[in-house]
Amino acid sequence: MNQGDFKCQWIDKEELWERADKFRSEYWPEQSLPVDIEQIVEFRLKLDIVPMHNLQSDNDMEACLKMDLSGIVVDYDRYMNTKYANRMRFSFAHEIGHFILHKHIYNNYKRQIITPEEWKNFIVDMSDTEYRDFEWQANEFAGRLLVPSDKLGVAIGEAYGALKADKNLIAYLNKDPDAVLSRVSPQLCRIFGVSESVIERRVEREKLWPPKANLSV
Amino acid sequence: MFGDFIKEKRINKGITLREFCRLLELDASNWSKIERGVMSPPQDEEKLKQIAKVLGIRLKSAEWEELKDKASIGAGIIPPDILSDKKTLNCLPMFFRTIRSEKPTPEELDKLINKIKRGE
Numbered sequence: 001m002n003q004g005d006f007k008c009q010w011i012d013k014e015e016l017w018e019r020a021d022k023f024r025s026e027y028w029p030e031q032s033l034p035v036d037i038e039q040i041v042e043f044r045l046k047l048d049i050v051p052m053h054n055l056q057s058d059n060d061m062e063a064c065l066k067m068d069l070s071g072i073v074v075d076y077d078r079y080m081n082t083k084y085a086n087r088m089r090f091s092f093a094h095e096i097g098h099f100i101l102h103k104h105i106y107n108n109y110k111r112q113i114i115t116p117e118e119w120k121n122f123i124v125d126m127s128d129t130e131y132r133d134f135e136w137q138a139n140e141f142a143g144r145l146l147v148p149s150d151k152l153g154v155a156i157g158e159a160y161g162a163l164k165a166d167k168n169l170i171a172y173l174n175k176d177p178d179a180v181l182s183r184v185s186p187q188l189c190r191i192f193g194v195s196e197s198v199i200e201r202r203v204e205r206e207k208l209w210p211p212k213a214n215l216s217v
Numbered sequence: 218m219f220g221d222f223i224k225e226k227r228i229n230k231g232i233t234l235r236e237f238c239r240l241l242e243l244d245a246s247n248w249s250k251i252e253r254g255v256m257s258p259p260q261d262e263e264k265l266k267q268i269a270k271v272l273g274i275r276l277k278s279a280e281w282e283e284l285k286d287k288a289s290i291g292a293g294i295i296p297p298d299i300l301s302d303k304k305t306l307n308c309l310p311m312f313f314r315t316i317r318s319e320k321p322t323p324e325e326l327d328k329l330i331n332k333i334k335r336g337e
Contacts, residue, residue, distance in 0.1 A: 038233045043228055048252075048253060050249050050308075051234075051245040051246045051249055052332065053337065054332075055332075058325075058329075058332065059321060059328055059329050060315045060317060060325055061313050061315050064310030065310055065311070066308050067306060067307055067308070068308075073308070073310070076246050080235060080245060094314050095314065102312070109311065115306070116306060116309065119309050120326045120330065123321070123326055124326070128319075138314075
């Protein structure tokens with residue numbers, strides 16, 4: 001097995017976004033929000049959900065895609081406890097990202113890795129930068145999958161409409177847009193079923209904040 | 218098999234694994250194993266009746282008889298003490314969503330291998 005071949009192929013953000021949008025159109029044609037990621041995993045991709053006790057406490061993992069691509073292993077408590085619902089939804093979307101973007105990597109390497117010990121050595125030897133690139137791509141895919149850009153634009157337009165009623169807030173928006181975003185992000189989180197950090201990441205990546213005066217309301 | 222039978226009915230009813238286990242007060246980890254055929258289905262008729270009710274299977278119907286038969290046949294499933302290397306490998310991941318966003322340590326990888334080998 002040649003670790004040198006294990007490279008994360010660069011994918012432009014536009015291509016990542018397009019692939020996430022295409023996936024959502026195909027697997028969530030309802031277009032309702034939040035995207036029901038569990039339904040997509042179980043009913044449409046036909047992947048098993050495999051809850052495992054103490055995966056997070058023992059292994060620091062929330063979720064992972066099985067090497068044979070038959071299912072997603074999840075931490076039992078995170079999966080069952082609604083307190084973590086948003087984070088869990090992102091974890092599923094992240095693993096779908098690996099499933100869609102990196103399936104060829106799984107297929108190439110699962111033929112070359114024969115024993116659990118070889119698997120461990122493979123992971124240990126994997127370059128940290130390559131690992132981070134794969135994870136970054138899966139995160140970007142997941143964010144765009146759960147937060148469609150057009151609908152985020154509309155939601156921000158509506159939030160801006162509400163902000164305009166308060167002149168002080170509009171002044172703050174010009175001085176410190178991040179502070180005002182933290183005020184409106186909880187309502188955006190509810191719409192998309194994601195955490196505030198995901199919303200903040202999306203508006204930054206899609207350059208939607210601070211809202212422009214001409215946004216639709 | 219019992220697991221495939223139930224899973225198909227559950228999915229056709231649009232009930233996720235999580236919701237199904239909540240409704241029936243089942244351990245989702247064990248139930249996932251039952252659906253994947255690596256653990257014996259319940260034998261208690263009351264539990265089977267509850268399952269049938271959630272799935273919309275009427276008692277005394279042909280489907281109910283099929284459910285009971287499959288549960289009975291599945292009673293012989295004995296999970297292996299230790300999974301083979303190949304089966305363990307199939308369950309291991311290539312990438313991980315970790316809390317600290319870093320690669321797992323070798324110790325964490327060992328723990329994961331052992332956990333999967335023991336069929337947890």
